[in-house]
Amino acid sequence: MSGVGAALLTYGEQLAAAGAAQAGGAFTDLAPADELVKRSPEAFLLGVLFTQGIPAERAWAGSYLLGQRLGTLDLAYIASSPDAVAAAVAAPPALHRFVHTLPRWIVAAAGRLLSEYGGSASAVWPDGTHVLEVTRRLRDFDGIGEKKATMATEILVRHFGARLKGAECGSVAYDVQVRRVFLRSGLISEDTPRAVREAACLVAPNAPGTLDLAAWLVGRESCRPRAPRCDACRLGAVCPRLVGRNAEGVGPRRSQSSARKKSPESSLG
Ligand code: SF4
Known part of the structure; x- marks a missing residue:
């Protein structure tokens, strides 16, 4: 295993061992919202819809903010109130960029939770379910594709202690932060979902998902799209520092104006 792979795996294992409270720090700086996401599986699942x-x-x-605006996060109310949800999302300041599609995803998710999971999001990921099955179930929700489903599954295991089978089949999300770190550290030389998945399997064959949060945090905190902080990076001692590589493509950096438009810095892409 490369030095970078070993360092990233060690970091991932440290994060996993730190447990739910410290694993990724807070989900959000808004304390009541952070508490809600950690306490309510339904709030977590609806939160996943926002992560784009x-x-x-x-x-x-x-x-949390949606619940504040609606006066409730009751699934039956949400499922039957598309106009109210749309107005709540779009009211200034809008809760999201996707003011037309996100409300539809939210309403559909509430309806699916009620009709297929008895109104309980935790029924999507009960103990003993295989990670691939949970990922598939999440993918069935409108607005959750492969990347968000993979990310959410890893968070469920790492942050919420979901006892899922098949850790060896987990993976890292094809996220812009992860991709940038994998590219610049030399773990991959081409920016494709397959390359990222295979590199994670080579580094951590027993639990590739262990690398997910570790790479994401390195990307967000050190391996920034512009001005990467290599000297402060926990991979700095072993990383080849291929900073000319960006998640938008291998090779010379794009112009700053292009990068600004294309690169969702500190965003979930
Ligand atoms: S910040 Fe520098 S040392 Fe850290 S992963 Fe990125 S390129 Fe490597």
Whole structure:
């Protein structure tokens, strides 16, 4: 295993051992929203819908702020109130960039939880379920694709202690932070989901998902799209520092204006 792989795996194992409280720190800086996501599986699942195209901290505050605006997060109310949900999401300041699609995802998710899971999001990931099955179930929700489903499954295991089978089949999300770190550290030389998945399997064959949060945090905290902080990076001593690589493509950096438009810095992509 490369030095980078070993260092990243060690970091991932440290995060996993730290447990739920410290694993990824707070989901969001808004304390009541963070508490809600950690306490309520339904708020977590709705939060996953928000995790796209906006900064992570803002996304994970979404469920709480939606509940504040609606006066409730009752699933039956949400499922039967598409206009109210749409208005709550879009009211300034809007809760998300996707003011048209996100409300539809939220309403559909509430309806699916009621019709298929007895109104309990934790029934999507009961103990003993295989990680691939949980990922598939999450993917069935409108607005949750492969990347978000993989990310959510890893969070369930790491942060919430879900006892799922098949850790060896877990993976890292094909996230812009992860991709940038994998590229610049030389774990991959091409920016494809397959390359990321295979590299994670080579580094951590027993539990590739162990690398997910570790790489994401390195990307967010040190391996920034512009001005990476290599000297402060926990991979700095072993990383080849291929900083000319970006998740938008291998090779010379794009112009700053292009990078600014294309690179969702500190966003969940
Ligand atoms: S910040 Fe520098 S040392 Fe750290 S992963 Fe990125 S390129 Fe490597």
